[in-house]
Amino acid sequence: MSIGKTVEMRMPLLRDMLPVAVGCAEQTARAFGFGKEEQLSLSLAVEEVFAFLAEKANGDETLQLAWRHGGYYLETACISPPRALPTKVFNMTARLALEDEDSLADMGLLLAARKVDHFKIGREKDGGMGIYLTLEKRYPQAAPESGTVIPDSGFGLSPHGREEMKRFARLATTCYRDAAPAFCRFPGKLVDMVSSGEYDAVLALDDKGNIGGGFLWGYNGKMAEGYGPYIFSGQDGLAAVLVEGALEKLARTGVLCLIIRQPTRQIPAAYFEPLGEFNSLAPDGTPQGHTALYRQIEEDNGMTVFTHPHIESFIRERYKSLALPRQLRPTVYEGERRLPDSAISTHVDRLQTTATLSILVAGDDVQDNLAKHIAALRNEGIKNIFFELNLGKAEEVQLVPAVLGAGFKPRLILPWAGCGDLAVFSHSGGE
Amino acid sequence: MSAQAAMLGNLVPAHIRNISAYIPSKPDDVLREMYKCRQLYRLNNNENALGPTSQAMEAIKKFAPRTAAIYPSGDAYHLCHRLAERFGHSPEAFLVGNGANEVIAFVIKAFCQPGDNIITAEKTFAVYEWVAEFSGFEARLIPLRDYGFDAENMLRAIDEYTKILFICNPNNPTGTYWSEEKLRAFLDRVDGRQIVVLDEAYAEFVEAPDFPDGMKLLHEYPNLIVFRTFSKMYGLAALRIGYLAGNPAVVDIIRRTCVVYSVNALAQTAALATLEDNGEHVAATRRMVSAAKAYLHAELTAMGLFHLAGEGNYMMIRLPVSDTMIYRKLMQQGFMVRTMTGFRFPNHIRVTMNTLPVMEGFIGALKSVLPGL
Incomplete structure (x- = not known):
């Protein structure tokens, strides 16, 4: 199995080396089991990034390339010496002006961003600059599970194999429709997600191999994000068995907490704390309310978070209600130098017609940039738009006036969900 | 992932890459500040609220500060000899460590090699499992039966690669224990093929007549190793000192993996003085624990809360x-307990037994933070 394996290379950042980088990208994608379409997408993206960086290099610089096989995705890291990046091309709203030469020079990065599923940039600890391209594997969509009669008793937690996981995915999609996570529509993908170690699950099986229910979670730094519990049997107490099983599996993993943004109605409340309520629109436009739930796994010994005066009362009230020990450190923007152009990360769940925005690069134009993103998303029919703000990053918290100015309102705090806690805002236009 | 991080990551073995560091709780002054409480009662680590023995306190007071410049005895020479007298074994049967946690690592390092496994319970003291896993060995975790170690399923899990079976007696956190009869039956069935570690960290708290004394079984079972600590009953947790005892030939093998000079001089001095106690300290502590358990049992029963009041100076409560x-919420009121999600x-x-006024304060705080009570 090549999951988790990495292919790495260092090469001179010279245009002559471009075929080497592109060839390696394509061969790596093929060796890791990705299809022709994905191989082509990745090699084109790497070609564009390489060409962009080589154009700006001084002739004796080195590029590090690394490809990591994540099972259901392939991540490419391109690490080069530090230089100013045209951050605006990382926005989903970026457009090129054909009459503008600078804009054309940035076209390669824009094309690369469009060729892969996720694109991000970051500053490395050694000062280098990293461009990360993530390409997801394509999977066939499953047909609904029909005619399955699930018994009302006899279920218990049990080890499961790939076939049980695929059947669980089909049942979850069939029984919960839009309320099941989008990845459940692709059972093969769910199997690879769990095999990668980035996701995990507990399933309740009976001795005939029927699936009574299941609970899923994904690991995200110190937080696990839960989905479910999905219950297919009428057996009493099955949801609590699944949640206890999940918590016991999460114990001793180092994960600090489990968050469920949209729990199912079978969730056993005694194991969780409400984080707050928010409203959204279902894909058919029906208004729906949600209570996000929180479960701490380890003892919380506190941390310091940044806060802005415009949201301080909200932050204080939330921490008080959750009895979370936090030292608040106020911060405001006071004219210090920052980049003119911001970059905003956009994650779209088309099934739920929901988009989540977050700051990739803090810049002066963030309010306008947010407004453009909101307009573009509304234009695409996205009904629910959320914004996530890292309370552990002062430069992000200083953007609060712009975030509020763009029409967002604070709704929740997700403890330990980002660099420290995350504040979640919803856009008022969607409710 | 950065390319640099990925390259450095290649230096890290897979079994280390996949585990997280244990993060201990912050110091009391920081916690008081964070939780805005004036006092903090530590009911989380099963420490002895009565402190060390009077002899140990006197020895600590008399410890000459200038001797801090001198290395301690590298193998706790005097302490091993004193333990040998007390328990009727040779000094070579003892190995002293920087807390019992350190001797757990010594034993695993001494006997396990790649591909080997250890067996213990799924819901017990975590360190056996942690040390095995961060050392690259499989920890086979057997579910408890009626909150106690399941001898039959532990025996069933043994294969040709099993090197060590860890038994926590009494079990932390459930307080269940194996009687001498049950322990002997288990050891007879293992029949010397694996090392059996009997962790008796809380043995001094147990008053049940059928509770086994591992030290007395060492002559009969050369594959048996007993862990004891000065951190719990004897109140020397801050000094970090514990030990193992076993057949001298087995201990000689373990000694090859141990870090000498890891036990400081003050800890050795205090431990030696502890052994001069005539039993008063143990008796007083047992009285305190017994009174606290009786009080808590009555209160928790009245509150309708399921609890396990087994052996040891702790009690586990279902909320x-x-x-x-x-x-x-309890921290905000100045009571620090141990959450059990981490114990699965x-x-x-889990609540450590303390003096009655502290227990009364704890129950008051618990009532105020539990909804509907």
């Missing part, structure tokens, strides 16, 4: 809500 939430008992807390 109708999240244990980690109650932890934070979600919605349970």
